[in-house]
Amino acid sequence: MRRAPTRRLATALLALSTLVPLTLTSSAAQAAPPTAAVTAVDPSADDCPPQGLDPKLVARLNKAIEDVRKEARVPGVTVGLWLPGRGSYIRSTGVADKATGAPMKPDLNMRIGSETKTFTATAVLELVDQGLVKLDKPISTYLHGVPDGEHITVRQMLEMRSGLFSYSADPDFARALFSDPTRQFTPKELLAYAFSNPNVFPPGTEFQYSNTNYILLGLLVEKLGRMPLAEFIQKRVTGPAHLNHTFLPKGAEFPSPHAHGYTNQTLTGDVEDATNWNPSWGWAAGSIISDLHDLHHWAKVVATGTLLTPATQAQREKFIPVPGFDGAAYGLGLFNTHGWIGHNGSLPGYESVTMYLPKQDATMVILLNTDILHDGFEPSTLFAKAITSIITPKNVYELPAEG
Template identity: 45%
Template structure:
């Protein structure tokens, strides 16, 4: 059975040169035309309904576009205003929430998770830092075969179907033995991020959705970003398309994302994601010391890609990507160029991460010296 595609999709970057002079302003129309062609060609080649792209490289280009259709049934076009599901990019928000509490001296990254959540296998030896860095060894609940089967059976029945609580997700994970001793290895697991959100709730005293709204969404100006309770989406929104394990492609737009919890539930727009990319990459919501620790000591997630505290670094590109049924996303920031890139695709059908393929095509044009290169999905 095909598993639920909802994980960190490895991305690699080829670093060719630094300090390339920006082209003159007159080059922007030519670059925009090249981007228009490249994105449209990639959408057609992958056979996906559409894509939304926003990229900014100061002194070079500030560009956004929507290509293709938002709804294959009606033929409604994509819009740069469309809301979309962002999958695992959610983890960057959860990680930031935890680190804000660190800055407030309300928690420490070296605290064991058992100090905040009962019943975690090996919880006395698993620190908050290990959870954020995917080094806890805890089993990923979204890889449980029975859970996956129930997901595909129930999710299509309505936006309130397959509603999941964090505790139920943890119960599934904890029924499996750990993959390795805490801190001894790296393995991506959504279970880690669910636990971190429970820490935020316990320490802050408010629901996780409320914490995000008060401390991240509103302060940053992410007014079209939300942490939904059901599968309903705000208008306007793009429909997302998923290939089922038995073959057919279906509309997964309104499938309840509660199973993703703090690891993948957020809904946003590409414009908001572009804003968040810079906020995340510069550490604007954190102290310099905490941001530095966040980016330190990355684990080797794949050749050329390191994973730190709820964020990856691919030879300079800082951010995350996402893959949730019906949607793929890339969100990255390049400190060397103060560049931001956000890509949303309303399909997760291609084997290779669709948003990542478009991100590569974009960087080949606007930052060829810093190529975002998707390794696999």
């Protein structure tokens, strides 16, 4: 869900700025977390053979994807579809680098923006399974310094119903970010932008997509998990899921090969290459890097709760409707849009969609190297809607712009 501070800043402007010392406390802070059972995912398991789709269906998909790419002026896009009983489809089209003309390819590393929230939420829910976090305890039980924190629960933060102002919607943050996109931000700097604004509504009364929730949840994981968030995610989430090309960067590092990303979220509104912009502004809300292969496997893992207990996954899937968007609902770090479960991502230069449709055991991953809106719509949504209109016409993807 995009909002617009400086033009349309909260696009997926997941950021951070000034300094607000947060005191982190926990009843379990002195004890190392117990080892919880984690089910490892078989990295060789594939949902379906790497081909086999009906040629007429392939032709329709090719045309739909190319039509959207040209209409929305997207430099490059990769689409992966895995449809058990029907076959699979992997296609890259366009360019990964406008300067050299290098083609888009399925094996490129990409920034995935707010899809990061699915990893952060999974980390929090693993702490729930370990007994270190209670979903319905106020965040003040674990972290001090959160406005109205004694009334905001961990659950409400996960489901975007806390009422906390999103730092990415703060004009001062926008100016700081766009004045120096290579700047390294810290979580506490982010929170200073958020906490300089009043809360938007009483906790639990409304839905509003706020990146502030997930910065705080990242700090919660670090405190109770007793290690940096990136390390916790690697050891407890991506490692057991065998996601070997997925990680939370410390700064602007971006392993090769990767696609160049293009944005008009700039001070002038001109299009710039955002490849080397520092995503530390997003941290636990939006800075993870991944690729098509990993996201293919992650889609089913996160949607079915492979890494969590059934009871905790059931809590995760308590989807609450998103006001104003028929068929869209949000759970604990997951969207449900007309049956497709997962998340989208957007930050300057990149967008993505990773979704799983349980009733068909189907997976869809879309990765592209721009976040420039087309007629007010995110290009990733245009691709996903066009694709699902063909492959699952009774379950058509449609989400509000993400931020």
